[in-house]
Structure formats: structure tokens, C-alpha cells
Amino acid sequence: MAELNIGDHCAKPDCKQLDFLPIRCDECKLVFCKLHSPVTAHECQAPPRNVANLESNTETRRSGQQCQFPSCDNHELVPLMCESCEKVFCVRHKQKETHQCPKLWTATDEANAEREAGLLNAEKLDRTALHSVSRPLHPTGQSSEVKSTSKPISSRSRATAARLVLMQAKMHAKPAGNGAASLADEDRLVIRLCASAGLNPTSTETMPFFVGKAWPLGRVLDFAQEYFSVKTPKTGARLALCEVLEHAVDTSGAKGEKDIDLSRTVGDCVLDGTLQEACLLKLTTMD
Numbered sequence: 001m002a003e004l005n006i007g008d009h010c011a012k013p014d015c016k017q018l019d020f021l022p023i024r025c026d027e028c029k030l031v032f033c034k035l036h037s038p039v040t041a042h043e044c045q046a047p048p049r050n051v052a053n054l055e056s057n058t059e060t061r062r063s064g065q066q067c068q069f070p071s072c073d074n075h076e077l078v079p080l081m082c083e084s085c086e087k088v089f090c091v092r093h094k095q096k097e098t099h100q101c102p103k104l105w106t107a108t109d110e111a112n113a114e115r116e117a118g119l120l121n122a123e124k125l126d127r128t129a130l131h132s133v134s135r136p137l138h139p140t141g142q143s144s145e146v147k148s149t150s151k152p153i154s155s156r157s158r159a160t161a162a163r164l165v166l167m168q169a170k171m172h173a174k175p176a177g178n179g180a181a182s183l184a185d186e187d188r189l190v191i192r193l194c195a196s197a198g199l200n201p202t203s204t205e206t207m208p209f210f211v212g213k214a215w216p217l218g219r220v221l222d223f224a225q226e227y228f229s230v231k232t233p234k235t236g237a238r239l240a241l242c243e244v245l246e247h248a249v250d251t252s253g254a255k256g257e258k259d260i261d262l263s264r265t266v267g268d269c270v271l272d273g274t275l276q277e278a279c280l281l282k283l284t285t286m287d
């Protein structure tokens with residue numbers, strides 16, 4: 001029976017071991033066993049290779065695309081392109097702020113754009129409703145003349161003005177005395193109070209307050225008298241509350257006033273629609 005020619009003997013002179021999986025040296029091309037396969041183990045006699053100095057190879061060192069930032073000569077194997085200006089930059093200058101991208105959108109630019117957009121929208125607004133809210137409560141003779149010549153306010157503008165008044169009144173309403181501060185939210189009603197110029201010329205400002213729905217309107221009158229520092233008339237006239245009908249105007253644009261029954265409670269007047277939230281009640285006199 002013929003012998004099988006499997007494996008090979010180690011080329012190291014003092015070994016000669018038969019190895020079934022010999023390893024060939026890449027330098028001297030001789031076959032060695034696993035133990036002597038390393039170059040140092042079999043004392044390889046092949047001359048050393050001349051490895052090129054990659055650092056001195058200018059072409060290799062400068063391979064890739066050069067950064068397009070001025071005064072930068074860095075090269076990148078993987079180009080980093082700015083999606084705004086579509087230029088190629090190195091890792092150091094890839095950020096828009098760093099390479100001073102001409103299409104950089106900063107927070108200041110965004111704020112300016114929003115401001116300009118807001119001004120444009122404001123020019124297109126129907127400002128009639130806003131003017132009706134900011135109109136003085138007791139107009140002078142000159143303003144009365146202007147009012148009489150202006151066109152009537154539309155129903156849409158009146159509704160918008162009413163919503164604005166309600167929102168502002170709820171934001172700034174204060175308790176109408178110590179007893180109102182402890183009222184639960186569901187027991188409160190926001191109203192606005194003012195005094196006629198004849199009672200207190202120095203205090204004609206409209207002020208928002210919240211009162212109790214269970215309060216009689218006479219209690220609201222007492223608070224208004226105290227707040228606006230109005231003295232009780234000595235003879236003839238008596239103090240009264242009337243509702244200023246701001247948004248129920250006639251075709252001429254004039255506002256009306258409606259007397260309030262002081263014997264009723266605030267809640268009863270709300271239930272039958274006599275009073276609404278943020279309504280304007282004026283302290284006045286009645287003969």
C-alpha cells in the first residue's frame with residue numbers, strides 16, 4: 001500500500017517535524033510548523049522589505065477634497081457638504097456658523113421675520129373692535145363730534161370687542177371687598193365698575209372686580225360708593241347703578257344705559273339675562 005503524501009516537514013534545521021498543516025513564510029517562502037512559523041521563531045534570513053514612507057508621500061497625504069473655507073488647506077476623504085450653500089468643508093469648518101454660511105438663518109433673523117409678519121398682519125386687521133374697546137368712557141366734545149361722523153360699528157366688530165373686554169376683565173379682576181376674596185370660582189361674577197363724572201371727576205376709570213352671585217345689587221352699589229369715594233347725596237337725588245350698554249347700540253352708534261333694580265341679586269339678573277359677565281355698571285344719581 002502506497003504512503004499518503006500529507007503535510008510537510010518543518011524547514012528549521014533543528015526541527016524537521018512533520019506538520020499536516022504547514023505554514024509558509026511570506027518573506028523567505030519556506031514551510032514551517034506552527035511553532036516556528038513566526039519570522040522571529042525560525043530566524044528568517046530573507047532581506048527586509050523597503051516600506052514606503054507614507055508621511056513623505058505628498059499625493060497620498062493630500063488625497064480627498066480640499067476644504068473651501070478661505071485660508072484652510074485641509075483635505076477630507078469623505079466630503080462634508082453644507083446643505084445651504086452646497087460647498088465642501090472639513091470637519092473643523094462644517095458648521096454653518098464656523099464657515100459663515102451666507103444662507104445662515106439665525107434666531108435674530110427669525111425674530112425679525114416674525115416681527116415683520118406681525119406688522120403686516122396688523123395692517124390687515126379690522127381695528128374697529130379694538131377702537132371700540134379703547135374708546136374713552138367719558139368722551140370730550142371733540143371726540144363726540146368724531147364719533148357722530150364715523151360709520152356704525154358692525155355686529156362682528158361688537159362681538160369681537162365684547163370678547164376682548166371679557167378676557168381683559170378676567171385677567172385683571174380684583175375682589176370687591178374682603179368678602180369676595182373667599183368666594184369659590186363658581187360663585188363669582190366678573191363685572192366692571194365706573195363712576196359718573198358728576199360724582200367723582202377725578203376717578204372716572206373703569207375697574208374690573210368679581211362679586212358674589214348671591215349678593216344683592218345694593219351691596220355692589222355700596223362697594224362702588226366706597227371705592228370711588230362718593231358721598232351720599234344730602235337731599236333730592238339718590239345713588240343708583242345703571243348698566244352701560246356698550247355693544248347694544250343703535251344705528252347712529254350711540255350707547256344707551258339701563259337702570260338696575262338694587263333689590264335683586266346678581267345671580268338672578270344673570271339667570272334672566274339682565275346682566276352678563278364683564279358688564280359695565282356705572283355709579284350714578286337718580287331723582
